[in-house]
Amino acid sequence: MADSTIDRATFEDLKATAGADFVHELVETFLSEAPEMLKDLRAAVAANDADRFRRAAHSLKSNSNTFGALALGTLARTLELQGLNPVREAGGAPLEALELEYARVAAALTELKRA
């Protein structure tokens, strides 16, 4: 269900202030940009690049909050604050959780866009 993944109030607010058509375009932009951020996180871990990791997590957090993807935003924020070391130590597990949540968000947003 879309409601548990995307906070409907936030999403409706966004549509009301920016316009439904514009928000549809914005969702498409997000769906094409976000996979790059996820890839960036993986690459940053592989390269042990803390700055790149923090920036990618920061971007993902920021966009998640814009659309009301609160769970995804919280996961991204944790990554931003903790940095890449806990991810390395956990063998990448936090990234898998993030990618899983993103898949839910992407599906929910696609559904909302169609509605």
Added chain:
Amino acid sequence: MRERGRSGARLLVVDDNKVNRLLLKRNLELMGHDAALAENGRAALEMLRRETFDLLLLDIEMPEMDGFQVLEQIRNDLQLRDLPVIVTSTLEGVDNIVRCIELGAEDYLQKPVNPALLKARIGASLEKKRLRDQQKELVRRFATPEVAQELQQSGFALGGKRVRGTVMFSDIRDFTPLAEVQAPEDTIELLNTYYTLMFNAISGHGGIVSEIAGDGLMAVFGAPLPLPDHCDAAVRTALEMIEMIDLFNVDQVAAGKAPIRIGIGIASGEMVAGYTGTNDRATYTCIGDTVNVAARLEAHTKVAGRAILIDGATRAGLRESIQLEGLGPVTIRGKAQPVDVFSVK
């Protein structure tokens, strides 16, 4: 296409994230503003130096050049230092927000940005910029080009430096009863004409008007730029001011209105000149004993029944021959030693 509103401003949005950029641009356009976009700090600075913007919306976390570095560059750039910057970010930690403000950001907005809040903050920033531009315009109009440029280049750093110069106080005699019998519109018109004439005389002799209050004004000769003949300049200015008032009175009387009289006090010596106030609102002024003496002499013109009074230090500094009448030592409030007072004829 949406047309730019009457109050439309031109803004630059800097954010490395495309969703954020597009959303901010959309919000700004809905407010009637025009928004250009940059992906990082370096690109933003290039655009700022190439085109004119009214306001910058700045993200902090960016590759190439982050928002902190952009703020530093803007602060050190004479052409850009007055550009208002609102930081829009999801920065973690109050210390980061404090750092933005310390680096000169005018405001900070948490992302996702609430459109109503964004509108209010942008409105406030643009209004402040308009006032600053107005102040700059005043300086440009009422100070000589050299002084205006010095002010521009030295920036608005608070604090003062010791200078030697001459201070002048002037006000309209019996202004309050005059204002009471005539319409407020007439009073405003009278003050505007008066100030235009006085400012013109003062800047024409290399002085700057540092304060105006009601019908009184304070002018400084010898700061912020040194003026070798500051004593002569001030006295010449005073004579021109009296001459201007005489001409003005011819018109006043012809129009059936009351003539006005002014009193001028002038003193010379050391003083501390600089900006006082806060970083947002500061005036260029001088303080010290010399300033007090000039103010007291202006008040003393009523007692002495003379239009222009100068102190001994100003007389000693005169290079031109100007007709003076010695009034002897006068005890003035705040001074232990009596001051030698001269009337300018």
